[in-house]
Amino acid sequence: xNRPTRPFKRGTLLATCVAALGLVLLAAPAAxxxxxxxxxxxxxxxxxxYFNGKLVDQAVEAYEKCVALKPDYKEAWYNLGIAYSKQRKxxxxxxxxxxxVAVDPRYEKALYNLAIAYEDSNLLEDALKTYERVxxxxxxxxxxxxxxxxxxxxxxxxxxxxDVYQKAIAxxxxxxxxxxNLGIAYxxxxxxxPDEAAxxxxxxxxxxxxxxxxxxxxxxxxxxYNLAIAxxxxxxLDAEIAAYEQALVVRASYPQALFNLAYAYExxxxxxxxxxxxxxxxxxxxxxxxxxxxxxxxxxxxxxLQTPN
Numbered sequence: 001x002n003r004p005t006r007p008f009k010r011g012t013l014l015a016t017c018v019a020a021l022g023l024v025l026l027a028a029p030a031a032x033x034x035x036x037x038x039x040x041x042x043x044x045x046x047x048x049x050y051f052n053g054k055l056v057d058q059a060v061e062a063y064e065k066c067v068a069l070k071p072d073y074k075e076a077w078y079n080l081g082i083a084y085s086k087q088r089k090x091x092x093x094x095x096x097x098x099x100x101v102a103v104d105p106r107y108e109k110a111l112y113n114l115a116i117a118y119e120d121s122n123l124l125e126d127a128l129k130t131y132e133r134v135x136x137x138x139x140x141x142x143x144x145x146x147x148x149x150x151x152x153x154x155x156x157x158x159x160x161x162x163d164v165y166q167k168a169i170a171x172x173x174x175x176x177x178x179x180x181n182l183g184i185a186y187x188x189x190x191x192x193x194p195d196e197a198a199x200x201x202x203x204x205x206x207x208x209x210x211x212x213x214x215x216x217x218x219x220x221x222x223x224x225y226n227l228a229i230a231x232x233x234x235x236x237l238d239a240e241i242a243a244y245e246q247a248l249v250v251r252a253s254y255p256q257a258l259f260n261l262a263y264a265y266e267x268x269x270x271x272x273x274x275x276x277x278x279x280x281x282x283x284x285x286x287x288x289x290x291x292x293x294x295x296x297x298x299x300x301x302x303x304x305l306q307t308p309n
Contacts, residue, residue, distance in 0.1 A: 039069055040065075040066045040067075040069035040070035040073060040076075041066075041070075043062045043063070043065045043066035043069065043076075044062070044063070044066045044073065044075070044076050044079075046062040047059045047060075047062035047063040047066060047076070047079060047080075047083070048079065050062055051079065051082075051083060056083055056086045056087060057087070059079075059083045060080065060083045060084065060087065063076050063077075063079055063080035063083060064080065067080065067099070071099075072103045073103075074099075074100045074103040074104045074107055074110065075100075077096050077097070077099040077100035077103065077110070078096070078097065078100045078107070078109060078110045078113070080096040081093045081094075081096035081097040081100065081110070081113060081114075081117070082113070084096055085117070090117060090120065090121050091121075093117050094114065094117045094118065094121065097110045097111075097113050097114035097117060098114065101114060106137045108134060108137050108138045108141060111130055111133050111134045111137060112134050112141065112143070112144050114130050115127045115130035115131045115134060115144070115147065115148075116147070118130060119147075119151060124151060124154065124155060127151055128148070128151055128152070128155065131144055131147060131148035131151060132148070134148075135148065140171050142168045142171050142172045142175055142178070145164050145165075145167055145168035145171070145178075146164075146165065146168050146175070146177050146178050146181065148164050149161040149162075149164035149165045149168065149178075149181055149182075149185070150181055152164060153181070153184070153185055153188065158185055158188045158189055159189070161181075161185045162182065162185045162186070162189065165178050165179075165181055165182040165185060166182070169182065174216050175216075176212075176213040176214075176216045176217040176220050176223065177213075179209045179210070179212040179213040179216065179223075180209070180210065180213040180220065180222065180223050180226070182209045183205075183206045183207070183209035183210040183213065183226060183230065184206075184226070186202050186203075186205045186206035186209060187202070187203075187206045187230070189202050190202035190203055190206065190233075200234070203230060203233045203234050204234065206230045206233075207227060207230035207231060207233075207234060210223050210224075210226050210227035210230055211227060213227075214227060214246070218246075218250075219250050220250075221247045221250040221251045221254060221257075224243050224244070224246040224247035224250065224257075225243070225244070225247045225254070225256060225257050227243040228240045228241075228243035228244045228247065228257070228260065228261075228264075229260075231243055232260075232264075237264060237267060237268055238268075240264055241261065241264045241265065241268065244257045244260060244261035244264065245261070248261070253280075253283075253284040254284075255281060255284050255285040255288065255291055255294075258277055258280050258281035258284060258285075259281050259285075259294055259298065261277050262274050262277040262278040262281060262298070262301065263301075265277060266301070266305075271305050274301075274305060275302060275305050275306065278298050278301050278302045278305070279302065281294075281295075281298050282295060282298050282299060282302070285298075
């Protein structure tokens with residue numbers, strides 16, 4: 001019985017950056033003063049206290065009172081946006097960040113969170129324009145550049161995504177997410193390469209980008225996995241196996257890596273190792289709904305390898 005073609009499950013999840021509060025939490029407020037600017041400040045402090053204590057509904061109420069008294073309080077609008085996101089009130093989250101940016105068009109943190117909020121709401125063109133505004137305001141904001149690159153890739157702007165990742169890397173060469181996503185972008189460019197020579201050159205760039213990611217962050221299991229895929233494209237079987245093994249050092253029950261590694265050992269003719277890895281895969285993936293198709297394949301491979309010729 002001939003072994004079927006290796007049905008790879010590509011590791012192309014993109015790394016993303018997350019929004020953070022980023023404001024100093026002030027001391028606990030005294031009794032609230034008369035309504036006015038001082039009272040707005042006290043409501044702001046109170047909102048921070050509630051938020052820090054995970055009392056999000058009360059934090060929202062305090063921030064709303066704050067901005068009602070002082071509509072140009074950009075930090076309160078910003079914190080209110082974060083609090084709305086915790087309540088899953090995403091339209092209000094966007095509106096709060098918009099208010100913060102209306103007060104200060106160069107308010108980098110609010111612009112950054114606004115871009116993420118647009119993206120989370122699938123308002124992708126608005127998100128891209130806002131990431132571009134972050135870049136104008138703060139050209140060295142590398143997290144925003146990485147997110148902009150990811151979004152451009154989602155929109156099919158692969159060449160521009162590569163340019164943005166390279167900008168981020170020039171600013172911070174030790175950023176593994178930038179290298180990882182750059183590798184994915186090179187893979188996408190290879191899909192439309194004009195000839196085999198150009199495709200192979202892009203595969204080599206893809207591999208080298210993943211190598212940098214795992215050199216910087218040796219526990220980056222997705223980086224090791226994608227590196228193995230890239231080595232496979234280049235026909236480097238031993239390097240492919242080594243990369244899968246490293247991914248499994250980081251995450252021992254990583255089903256995609258186990259699945260592909262078993263096939264790689266079969267290609268190398270090391271059937272005993274293949275049997276061991278297939279069994280590890282079945283044990284790890286047997287109860288995972290998304291793996292059932294592949295579990296069936298693994299069991300077929302185990303039966304084939306264990307059946308005497």
